[in-house]
Amino acid sequence: MSEKITNIINELEKLDYKNLFQDDFLHTWDKSQEELQAIFTVADALRAMREENISPKIFDSGLGISLFRDNSTRTRFSFASACNLLGLEVQDLDEGKSQQAHGETVKETANMISFMADVVGIRDDMYIGKGYKYMKDFSSYVQEGYDDGVLEQRPTLVNLQCDEDHPTQAMADLLHVIHEFGGVENLKGKKVAMTWAYSPSYGKPLSVPQGISALFTRFGMDVVLAHPEGYEIMPEIEKIAEDNAKTYGGSFTKTNSMEEAFKDADIVYPKSWAPFAAMEERTELYGNGDQAGIDRLEKELLEQNKQHMDWAATEDMMKLTKDGKALYMHCLPADITGVSCETGEVDATVFDRYRVPLYKEASFKPYIIAAMILLQKVENPVETLKQLVADAKERQKNK
Amino acid sequence: MSEKITNIINELEKLDYKNLFQDDFLHTWDKSQEELQAIFTVADALRAMREENISPKIFDSGLGISLFRDNSTRTRFSFASACNLLGLEVQDLDEGKSQQAHGETVKETANMISFMADVVGIRDDMYIGKGYKYMKDFSSYVQEGYDDGVLEQRPTLVNLQCDEDHPTQAMADLLHVIHEFGGVENLKGKKVAMTWAYSPSYGKPLSVPQGISALFTRFGMDVVLAHPEGYEIMPEIEKIAEDNAKTYGGSFTKTNSMEEAFKDADIVYPKSWAPFAAMEERTELYGNGDQAGIDRLEKELLEQNKQHMDWAATEDMMKLTKDGKALYMHCLPADITGVSCETGEVDATVFDRYRVPLYKEASFKPYIIAAMILLQKVENPVETLKQLVADAKERQKNK
Amino acid sequence: MSEKITNIINELEKLDYKNLFQDDFLHTWDKSQEELQAIFTVADALRAMREENISPKIFDSGLGISLFRDNSTRTRFSFASACNLLGLEVQDLDEGKSQQAHGETVKETANMISFMADVVGIRDDMYIGKGYKYMKDFSSYVQEGYDDGVLEQRPTLVNLQCDEDHPTQAMADLLHVIHEFGGVENLKGKKVAMTWAYSPSYGKPLSVPQGISALFTRFGMDVVLAHPEGYEIMPEIEKIAEDNAKTYGGSFTKTNSMEEAFKDADIVYPKSWAPFAAMEERTELYGNGDQAGIDRLEKELLEQNKQHMDWAATEDMMKLTKDGKALYMHCLPADITGVSCETGEVDATVFDRYRVPLYKEASFKPYIIAAMILLQKVENPVETLKQLVADAKERQKNK
Structure with a gap:
C-alpha cells in the first residue's frame, strides 16, 4: 500500500462519521464537522487510488439514478463518473422542467425506479421553496417503501443542487x-x-x-x-x-x-x-x-x-x-x-x-460525490478501503 | 448457502424447461407450465440472492438493447434493472412512435445493433396487428444473421409489451x-x-x-x-x-x-x-x-x-x-x-x-425479466446458480 | 489457449506499433503500415476471444464518451459495443447539430467531461474544414489538461467520422x-x-x-x-x-x-x-x-x-x-x-x-474501434492479451 493512501486511511480512522451510514446528503449544515472531514478524506483516498490505478469498485452491479429537473451536462458527468468509479451504472430519469406534482405521483415514481437503485442523485434548483422539499419527500417515500418491504434496500440520496444548498x-x-x-x-x-x-x-x-x-x-x-x-x-x-x-x-x-x-x-x-x-x-x-x-x-x-x-x-x-x-x-x-x-x-x-x-x-466534484455515496452505503469504510487497497485490482490493465 | 436459496434451486431441478434455452419470450401461451414455473423459481432465486447480497452476474460484459416504440419510464427501468443485475449494460434504441417500415429496414437495423447484443427487449403495443408481428420479424432476422455467420451469438428477445400479450x-x-x-x-x-x-x-x-x-x-x-x-x-x-x-x-x-x-x-x-x-x-x-x-x-x-x-x-x-x-x-x-x-x-x-x-x-417485474434472460441464455441454470451462490461474491462490499 | 488466438498474438509480436500508445486515431494516413496491421490483428484477436467466450475486459471501471454532432444509431452502437467489450461505460454528450464555438468553450467542456474518461469518440462530419479541426483542438485541450495536472489521465480520441476521413x-x-x-x-x-x-x-x-x-x-x-x-x-x-x-x-x-x-x-x-x-x-x-x-x-x-x-x-x-x-x-x-x-x-x-x-x-467496426482503444491505452498489448487468454474469464457463464 502506498504511504499516501495509508496516511489518508489513518486519518479517516480518527473521525466519527457513523451517522452518515444509511443517511442522505442534502444540506452541509445537517452534518457534523467530522462527517464533512470524513467525506474530504474519502474523496482524497478515492482520488489517490485511481491515480495509483487501484480499482475502488464497491459494487459488482447496481444502479445510480440521476433525476434532473434541468439540463446539466457537467453535473450529469460528475454523477456518472462517481457512480462508474464505484461500480454503479447510471440511468437517467428525465422529467422535464415542469414543476412536478408531489404526493401520490412522486411516491409511486420514487418506488418504481428504486427496486434496484443504490443511489439517487437529484438536481432541482429552479423553484424557491420546492427543490429541497422535493428531495425530503422523495427521501421519506423510499424510506417508507423500504420499511414496507417494497424495496430490498433503501437508495441513498445525494443533493446535486437545490434551491437552498449546492453541497457537492x-x-x-x-x-x-x-x-x-x-x-x-x-x-x-x-x-x-x-x-x-x-x-x-x-x-x-x-x-x-x-x-x-x-x-x-x-x-x-x-x-x-x-x-x-x-x-x-x-x-x-x-x-x-x-x-x-x-x-x-x-x-x-x-x-x-x-x-x-x-x-x-x-x-x-x-x-x-x-x-x-x-x-x-x-x-x-x-x-x-x-x-x-x-x-x-x-x-x-x-x-x-x-x-x-x-x-x-x-x-x-x-x-x-x-x-x-x-x-x-x-x-x-x-x-x-x-x-x-x-x-x-x-x-x-x-x-x-x-x-x-x-x-x-x-475536478474534485466526482470524488466528493463518490465519497458521499461510499460513506452512506458502506458500514465500515476503513476496513473496506484497506481491503480494496490490499486487493489492488488494477482499474486498467497494463496502464 | 442459505437454506432458502437451496430450496429454491432444488425446486428448479425438478422442472423441465430446456426449451427456453436459446429461445425468445414473446407469449406466455407459447410456453409450457413447467417453463413458466421455472421462470418464477429463478425470479425467486435471483431476488433471494440479491437480498442476501450475493451477486448474480452471469455476464462479464455484454449489451441489453431496449427498443421501445413508446415512452416508458417504468418498463425502461425494469429492463435496465434486470440487465444490470446480470451484468449487461443497456443501450436504448429510440425509434420514435412512428409505425416503422418492416422488411429490409428492420432486418438491417436488427443485425446492425446486435453484433454484441445478448438480449433485446421490445415494447411495441400501439398498433393492433403490428407489435407481435414486428417482434416475430425481428426474431427471424437475428436468427438469419446468426445462421449466416453475421452475428457471433443470437440475441434473445423479451416481449416488454405488444398488441397481444404483456408477458412480463x-x-x-x-x-x-x-x-x-x-x-x-x-x-x-x-x-x-x-x-x-x-x-x-x-x-x-x-x-x-x-x-x-x-x-x-x-x-x-x-x-x-x-x-x-x-x-x-x-x-x-x-x-x-x-x-x-x-x-x-x-x-x-x-x-x-x-x-x-x-x-x-x-x-x-x-x-x-x-x-x-x-x-x-x-x-x-x-x-x-x-x-x-x-x-x-x-x-x-x-x-x-x-x-x-x-x-x-x-x-x-x-x-x-x-x-x-x-x-x-x-x-x-x-x-x-x-x-x-x-x-x-x-x-x-x-x-x-x-x-x-x-x-x-x-417489484417482481425486474426479477421476472432477469429470469427470462437467464433461462434463455444459460444452458445449465441449476449448475450456474449453485456456482454463483458458492462463489458468494458480494453485490456490494460491506453492505 | 486456442491455436487461432495464439497465432494472432504471435503475428502481433512481430509488428512495431509502439507509437499508437497514448496517441489518438484521427487519420489513417497519420499511421504507419505496421500500426494499421497491429489494429487489424488486435481486432481479429478480440473477435476470436469473444467467439471463444473469453472476456477481453481491460477496464474494471471507466468511461467512454461519445460526442456526436449528428444523430447516428449505428455509429453509436458500434462505439458502445467496443467500449462495453473492454469494460467501459458509455456516456453520450449530445451537443446538437449546431456549429459549436471553438476555443474557450470547447477547452472547458473537454476538460469537464474528461476527469474520468478513458476514451472519447467524436463524430463531426457536417462541415467541411471544421470536423477534423475540432478533433485536433479537443485533443490539444485534453493534453493541456493532463499536462497541467487537471486530468488524472489523458483520454484517447477515436475519430468516428470527420470531414476528411472515416477511419473506423x-x-x-x-x-x-x-x-x-x-x-x-x-x-x-x-x-x-x-x-x-x-x-x-x-x-x-x-x-x-x-x-x-x-x-x-x-x-x-x-x-x-x-x-x-x-x-x-x-x-x-x-x-x-x-x-x-x-x-x-x-x-x-x-x-x-x-x-x-x-x-x-x-x-x-x-x-x-x-x-x-x-x-x-x-x-x-x-x-x-x-x-x-x-x-x-x-x-x-x-x-x-x-x-x-x-x-x-x-x-x-x-x-x-x-x-x-x-x-x-x-x-x-x-x-x-x-x-x-x-x-x-x-x-x-x-x-x-x-x-x-x-x-x-x-460487423468488423466494433472490433476495429476496440482495437484502436486497446492499442492506445495499453502499454504492452501482447502481454495483456496473453494474460487475458490465460485467465480465460468467461464473458458469459455457461454459454
Whole structure:
C-alpha cells in the first residue's frame, strides 16, 4: 500500500462519521464537522487510488439514478463518473422542467425506479421553496417503501443542487481550497469574498452563494457576502452562516460594496445570481402558468442586473486582494467579458490566469460525490478501503 | 448457502424447461407450465440472492438493447434493472412512435445493433396487428444473421409489451399472487375479476386484460372478464383463455356486469382499456396518416368511455368481494379518483389501502425479466446458480 | 489457449506499433503500415476471444464518451459495443447539430467531461474544414489538461467520422476485404472501384470515398475513383492517395465513367456523396445562418444529382466486373432502388445477393474501434492479451 493512501486511511480512522451510514446528503449544515472531514478524506483516498490505478469498485452491479429537473451536462458527468468509479451504472430519469406534482405521483415514481437503485442523485434548483422539499419527500417515500418491504434496500440520496444548498459544489470548492492552502488547519482567519457579479443572463440560482456562505463559515474563515441591494440570499441561510461564525470562530459579514469584500481577500468567488424575491415571484408565476408575467419579470430582472455592470472580477478589482493574488474561484461556466459575452462576471485575462486552478476546483466534484455515496452505503469504510487497497485490482490493465 | 436459496434451486431441478434455452419470450401461451414455473423459481432465486447480497452476474460484459416504440419510464427501468443485475449494460434504441417500415429496414437495423447484443427487449403495443408481428420479424432476422455467420451469438428477445400479450407484467402479477396466496398450489378455485374500469384518458392498450386472461386461466383459477359492451378483447385471446380453462381445470367467463365479476372475487384487477375495434381503426388511421380521423376517433372514444363512469373500484364495489377483502391489483399507474383525475378507475381510499401490495406487485417485474434472460441464455441454470451462490461474491462490499 | 488466438498474438509480436500508445486515431494516413496491421490483428484477436467466450475486459471501471454532432444509431452502437467489450461505460454528450464555438468553450467542456474518461469518440462530419479541426483542438485541450495536472489521465480520441476521413469505417472495410481475399498479401494488384452513385437524398459526407481512397491505396491495390464532373473529393486527399500509390506499388486513377471503373474490378464500392464545392458553400451558409441560401443549395444539389441517375450498381453494371462477381461493398444504409427509394444507388437484386457480406463488413467496426482503444491505452498489448487468454474469464457463464 502506498504511504499516501495509508496516511489518508489513518486519518479517516480518527473521525466519527457513523451517522452518515444509511443517511442522505442534502444540506452541509445537517452534518457534523467530522462527517464533512470524513467525506474530504474519502474523496482524497478515492482520488489517490485511481491515480495509483487501484480499482475502488464497491459494487459488482447496481444502479445510480440521476433525476434532473434541468439540463446539466457537467453535473450529469460528475454523477456518472462517481457512480462508474464505484461500480454503479447510471440511468437517467428525465422529467422535464415542469414543476412536478408531489404526493401520490412522486411516491409511486420514487418506488418504481428504486427496486434496484443504490443511489439517487437529484438536481432541482429552479423553484424557491420546492427543490429541497422535493428531495425530503422523495427521501421519506423510499424510506417508507423500504420499511414496507417494497424495496430490498433503501437508495441513498445525494443533493446535486437545490434551491437552498449546492453541497457537492461547495464541498468540492472547499476541498480545492484545503489543497491550495495546504490543509484544513490553514483556513482559520482567511478572508473569503463571496460576491455577486454582473451577468447578461437571467435567473441564476442562489444555491452557490448560499452553499459557500453556510459551509466556508464552518472552518474559521472570515466570509464576506457582497451584493447590490435587492440581491439578498435566503435569510435562513444567512442565519446559518452567522451561527457558524459564532460556533467555529470565524466571521460572517455582509456588504453592498464589492471593493470592501475584495480588499485583502485570500479567496474571491464573484458570481451572478438572481434576487431572492424575484425567484420567489418566478416560482409563483410558473405555478400559475403566467407566461406574460414570466416574460415581464425576465425583462425587469435583466434591466435590474444592468444597473450593476461594474460588479466584475476585473484586473483592477483583483489588485485589491491580498498581495493582488487571491485565489479566484468559480463553479463554471463563467460569463467572461469579451469571450462568452460582451460584459460579464470576469475579465478574460483574470479568468485565463486562473484557468488551471479553476479546472482543478471542478475536478474534485466526482470524488466528493463518490465519497458521499461510499460513506452512506458502506458500514465500515476503513476496513473496506484497506481491503480494496490490499486487493489492488488494477482499474486498467497494463496502464 | 442459505437454506432458502437451496430450496429454491432444488425446486428448479425438478422442472423441465430446456426449451427456453436459446429461445425468445414473446407469449406466455407459447410456453409450457413447467417453463413458466421455472421462470418464477429463478425470479425467486435471483431476488433471494440479491437480498442476501450475493451477486448474480452471469455476464462479464455484454449489451441489453431496449427498443421501445413508446415512452416508458417504468418498463425502461425494469429492463435496465434486470440487465444490470446480470451484468449487461443497456443501450436504448429510440425509434420514435412512428409505425416503422418492416422488411429490409428492420432486418438491417436488427443485425446492425446486435453484433454484441445478448438480449433485446421490445415494447411495441400501439398498433393492433403490428407489435407481435414486428417482434416475430425481428426474431427471424437475428436468427438469419446468426445462421449466416453475421452475428457471433443470437440475441434473445423479451416481449416488454405488444398488441397481444404483456408477458412480463402478467408473470410479475402472477408471481405476486403466488406469494400473496402462499404458493401456486393455493390458486385453484380462486375467483379473479379482470374488469374494465373508467378512465378519462384515451386508448390504453389491451395487452394487460389479454395477458391476465391468458395466463391466470392456466392455474385452475376462475377468471371472469368483465367490460361494457363494445370493449371486447381480441377473440383469439379469449379462445386461448377458454382452452386453458378446459385443460387446467379452471374457468373463463365473460360478463357485462362489473358487480357480477366482483361478487365473492378473491382478486380484482379493474383497469381501463380501449375497445378492440377502435384500436383496429386507429391502426388504419395512423397507417393512412389521417390526422382528422384520429382526432375524431379520440373524441368518440372519450365520449364512449364517459357512458361507463360507474365502472370503478369504489369502496362499495370492494364490499362485494370475498369478505370485502379481495386482493386489489393494477399494473400502475392507476387513474385515482380525486387524485390523478376527477373520476377514475379506483377510489383514493381503496388505492391507498392497497398501496403496499401494489408496489410489491410491481417489484417482481425486474426479477421476472432477469429470469427470462437467464433461462434463455444459460444452458445449465441449476449448475450456474449453485456456482454463483458458492462463489458468494458480494453485490456490494460491506453492505 | 486456442491455436487461432495464439497465432494472432504471435503475428502481433512481430509488428512495431509502439507509437499508437497514448496517441489518438484521427487519420489513417497519420499511421504507419505496421500500426494499421497491429489494429487489424488486435481486432481479429478480440473477435476470436469473444467467439471463444473469453472476456477481453481491460477496464474494471471507466468511461467512454461519445460526442456526436449528428444523430447516428449505428455509429453509436458500434462505439458502445467496443467500449462495453473492454469494460467501459458509455456516456453520450449530445451537443446538437449546431456549429459549436471553438476555443474557450470547447477547452472547458473537454476538460469537464474528461476527469474520468478513458476514451472519447467524436463524430463531426457536417462541415467541411471544421470536423477534423475540432478533433485536433479537443485533443490539444485534453493534453493541456493532463499536462497541467487537471486530468488524472489523458483520454484517447477515436475519430468516428470527420470531414476528411472515416477511419473506423475504412479500416473495418479493409479488414473485411482482407478476410474475403484470404490475407493482406492477396490484395496486391486488385482493382477497387470507389464510385459515386445516384441518391435522391442530399448532402452525404465525403469521408467514405476519401477514407477508402487514402487507405486502400496503401496495400498495393489499384484504386479507381469515379464520379460525375463536379463531384470531386478534397484535393489534399487525392494527393495522399497518389503518394500512397507511388510508395506502396499500386495505383490511383480518376475517371468520370462508372463503366470504366467497374470494368474487371475485383471490388466495387458505389456510394453517393455531395460535391465538395457545395459542401464548402453549405458550411459557409450555415455559418451565416442563411436559411434561404441553404434551401436554395439543397434544391440545386438535388437537381444536379438527378442528372446522374444512371450512376447505379445495376445488374448490368455488375456484369462488367471481374467474372461478373466483384465484391460489392457499402457502408450502409444504402439507397436501394424500389426498396428504400424509387431510384437509388443499387438494384434490389444486387443488394440482396450481397446482403450477408455487407452485414459482415459492418460487423468488423466494433472490433476495429476496440482495437484502436486497446492499442492506445495499453502499454504492452501482447502481454495483456496473453494474460487475458490465460485467465480465460468467461464473458458469459455457461454459454
